[in-house]
Amino acid sequence: MSPVLRIFLFLVAIFFLFTVIKRVHKGLLGVNYSLVWFLLALVFILAAIFPGLVTWASSLVGIQTPVNFVSFVGIFVILLINLNYASSLSILRKEARRWSQEEAIEKYLKEGEDGRK
Amino acid sequence: MTRALLIIPAYNEEANILGTIQAIEDFRDKVDLDLDYIVVDDGSSDSTLEVCKRAQVPVIHLRKNLGIGGAVQTGYILADRQGYDLAIQFDGDGQHDILSLPDLLRPLLEGQADMTVGSRFVGSSSDFKSTGPRRMGIGILSWAVRLASGLKIYDVTSGYRACKRDLIKHFALDYPTDYPEPESLVTVTKLGFRVQEVGVRMFERQGGQSSITPLKSIYYMVKVSLAILIGGLKAGRKGSK
Secondary structure: OOHHHHHHHHHHHHHHHHHHHHHHHHOOOOHHHHHHHHHHHHHHHHHHHOHHHHHHHHHHHOOOOHHHHHHHHHHHHHHHHHHHHHHHHHHHHHHHHHHHHHHHHHHHHHHHHHHHO | OOEEEEEEEEOOOOOOHHHHHHHHHHHHOOOOOEEEEEEEEEOOOOOHHHHHHHOOOOEEEEOOOOHHHHHHHHHHHHHHHOOOOEEEEOOOOOOEOHHHHHHHHHHHHOOOOOEEEEEOOOOOOOOOOOOHHHHHHHHHHHHHHHHHHOOOOOOOOOOOEEEEHHHHHHHHHOOOOOOHHHHHHHHHHHOOOOEEEEEOOEOOOOOOOOOOOHHHHHHHHHHHHHHHHHHOOOOOOOOOO
């Protein structure tokens, strides 16, 4: 990996880390979600500091250039993160539906009671 | 006496709902059953809710449209909470014939089935049998349900269905949202419940507008079939209730 690329990776990772920390600090990002992003940033930093690691790993899998390997890992991690979001969203929608139903039933039962008084 | 609840989902049915209710009222006294009904207004944008309230029809108002699955589940939650023995899904648009109700309930009361599905296509009692393309579509969905669960039922899209206590409890906790009619049949069968198809009478749509246009149909059929097959992957062991 060229020195330029390593510096670039390192800077990107640091910037990303900084953005994530700022969001968590402001309460805009839950700690749980932030963990994965930290992991991703860590992978980039490691790749920048220890390019030998990346070369070794990519040859293991059979990918020509280390850069491609880093990209591939990045994309894969993002896919996993998206899957997490899809799951969270599905659960949230189920819950929201439930709240809506419960509220409607409570209101109906209460009106029935009021009507009988 | 056996207590039954008619769950009547309604979305923008201001034109038909009172007619449907009247038919039920006329029928009620003729049958040896403690029959109640509840309209579930699924976030209608018309005056369905007002119409019901003015006529003092019991109605649950969902602020936001949840779809047929969500609306019907609301009815099941109520049925479960109030301890009904039987729950029947009955369309608010007047397409279902209340007079077919005894036929629909008989297998349940006689212990032959845990759930019954009212079909337009079984038996000669049906007048309105729907259009050709629609029937082909239903055939495809029926095949998908059979593949996913082994259940051999033709009219898997019928919203005219009834079930007993065990299933009321189950549906109150868990009811599919996307394509509830066929999906629920798959789930229920895989859990070991017995589903039976019963011939019932259905009418053509009177007033108002159907929410399924012919154009959506083909795309819908393919999409729903896939969803049914994927839904078959969900948890559920035979015999566990």
